[in-house]
Amino acid sequence: MIPLALAREYVARGFSVIPLRERDKRPALPAWKPFQTRYPTDAELVEWFGKNPKLNIGIVTGKISGVTVVDFDSDKAWEYATSRGFPESLTVKTAKGRHCYMAYEPGMGNFQKRDDLPGIDLRGDGGYVVAPFSIHPSGFKYIWLGECGARPFLPDWLKINLTAPTAQTKAPIEQIWKGQSEGNRDNSLARLAGVWVKSLSFEDCMVQGRAWNKLNNPPLDEFSIQKTINSIWNKEHKHTDAELSENEIVTIENLLPAFEQLYEHGDTKGLSTGWNEVDQFYTIRKKEWTLLTGIPGHGKTTFMDAVIVNTVNLHQWRWGIFSAENVPFERHYAAYLEKFIRKSFSREPRMTMPEIVRETTRIREHMFFINPNENYFTLDRVLKISSDLIIKRQVDAIVIDPWNEMDHQRPATLSETEYISQSLTKLRRFARQSNVHIFMIAHPTKLVKDRNTGKYPVPTPYDVSGSAAWRNKADNCLSIWYDYERPGETEIHIQKVRFKEVGHPGTAKLTFNSILGTFDEPQLNVREGYQVP
Numbered sequence: 001m002i003p004l005a006l007a008r009e010y011v012a013r014g015f016s017v018i019p020l021r022e023r024d025k026r027p028a029l030p031a032w033k034p035f036q037t038r039y040p041t042d043a044e045l046v047e048w049f050g051k052n053p054k055l056n057i058g059i060v061t062g063k064i065s066g067v068t069v070v071d072f073d074s075d076k077a078w079e080y081a082t083s084r085g086f087p088e089s090l091t092v093k094t095a096k097g098r099h100c101y102m103a104y105e106p107g108m109g110n111f112q113k114r115d116d117l118p119g120i121d122l123r124g125d126g127g128y129v130v131a132p133f134s135i136h137p138s139g140f141k142y143i144w145l146g147e148c149g150a151r152p153f154l155p156d157w158l159k160i161n162l163t164a165p166t167a168q169t170k171a172p173i174e175q176i177w178k179g180q181s182e183g184n185r186d187n188s189l190a191r192l193a194g195v196w197v198k199s200l201s202f203e204d205c206m207v208q209g210r211a212w213n214k215l216n217n218p219p220l221d222e223f224s225i226q227k228t229i230n231s232i233w234n235k236e237h238k239h240t241d242a243e244l245s246e247n248e249i250v251t252i253e254n255l256l257p258a259f260e261q262l263y264e265h266g267d268t269k270g271l272s273t274g275w276n277e278v279d280q281f282y283t284i285r286k287k288e289w290t291l292l293t294g295i296p297g298h299g300k301t302t303f304m305d306a307v308i309v310n311t312v313n314l315h316q317w318r319w320g321i322f323s324a325e326n327v328p329f330e331r332h333y334a335a336y337l338e339k340f341i342r343k344s345f346s347r348e349p350r351m352t353m354p355e356i357v358r359e360t361t362r363i364r365e366h367m368f369f370i371n372p373n374e375n376y377f378t379l380d381r382v383l384k385i386s387s388d389l390i391i392k393r394q395v396d397a398i399v400i401d402p403w404n405e406m407d408h409q410r411p412a413t414l415s416e417t418e419y420i421s422q423s424l425t426k427l428r429r430f431a432r433q434s435n436v437h438i439f440m441i442a443h444p445t446k447l448v449k450d451r452n453t454g455k456y457p458v459p460t461p462y463d464v465s466g467s468a469a470w471r472n473k474a475d476n477c478l479s480i481w482y483d484y485e486r487p488g489e490t491e492i493h494i495q496k497v498r499f500k501e502v503g504h505p506g507t508a509k510l511t512f513n514s515i516l517g518t519f520d521e522p523q524l525n526v527r528e529g530y531q532v533p
Helices: 003-012 042-050 075-084 156-163 173-177 185-196 202-213 222-236 252-265 300-315 329-341 353-366 379-393 416-434 469-473
Strands: 016-020 056-060 067-072 090-093 098-103 120-123 128-130 143-145 289-294 319-323 367-369 397-401 437-441 476-482 489-497 506-513 518-520
Touching: 003 016, 003 042, 003 056, 003 379, 016 042, 067 075, 075 120, 075 156, 173 185, 185 202, 185 222, 202 222, 202 416, 289 300, 289 416, 300 319, 300 329, 300 397, 300 437, 300 518, 319 379, 329 353, 329 367, 353 367, 379 397, 379 416, 416 437, 416 469
Parallel strands: 289 437, 289 476, 319 367, 319 397, 397 437
Antiparallel strands: 016 056, 056 128, 067 098, 067 120, 090 098, 090 143, 476 489, 489 506, 506 518
């Protein structure tokens, strides 16, 4: 089979893939860790396998692909496992043994050459395996074995072995997280850093280290923390340091084509929101993210829905929509129909069934609801589903509504400010790497009414619960404010725009129709038969 087609098939099945060297197990990339947290784009697949069809394919294991792989490197190791009881699973025949694809379980990392598990290796978070139809150095071709497609959980006997103390395990990692006394701090930090460097940036490892250090008695000095983490980081990344990519150093020669394009045509402008009143202050551009806040009941979600409808109408954008507070979905769907058709779903004059059928076709092609399992209402899960939509549905934008409704599993060693800062950095990187725009809706903290006017003030990003990072890390910040003393008028306060070609701070005013949940330019008349409240 053609490697490019195979790679696309693996990605479509939910596996993150990387290129491996021809007839080799080693990565053909200087750094493959980014693909532990995101899928490769189709352009990257074409660049790798379209230009060099002799490359092998690697499947990244762990959370991103939803698999833990048990590697049996001999028939003897497989016989031992079957004698203990090993479930039937999705299996690949390797040169000497087999790879058994099991369900992903958090906390399962990698090991090999364990004395207590001879011939049995594990590939979980931070690992990868050679994919079927790749060629072993001996000339053997990896192939699927049998027809079982199941991915069961690891058997209990193997889990017990994995968690049993080894010569290298001195104290449970959970105990280390609680802080250490003098004499144990350096070694404990080294063990923790060994976990962090597999998935975090160096800066985030330092954040984790400083947070953990506050629990020590007495704490380590800053130099000791940096020295230890730097040492572990260099050991983990020494293979990439030896093979630096040319892309990691930017010279003026690299910039000239883009610079000439910038000189001739200027910066890429943002796209229209659908309202001239708003466009004079704010437009929408990919590779950015926008914070949308406002007092509960002032219309944040309704405004967001109107933006979605406008961009579908004007730009044929496709959207991934996580809206945890808008359930059941059929009610939210009816609200979208009202905006598309500009007629009520339930009040006369009602939309007709032919109109519903017509718009349903368009909604089916442009809007996809993100509905994680109730046990996985996390940012990572929403971004994982979004990655799938970007690959399979070519979505242009993602909505997360709201931040406050998500399950935030904040480590005990991180303050709320540090956790939010790391999460928003992850969000920003995702938008840039995936070429999408992300709208994040977040509620403000409880506000105090103005003593003179008796009104609540317009919320700012600094009012959003938890951290000033909301203001600092967002590309754009919008606040929705509805004046109940002036019914029908909604103010869109554009409080931050990072790039001048996208817009600038200001206040736009729109006319709100509460029956349809639509917004119009102030000078436009409301549809006959409807009254703006």
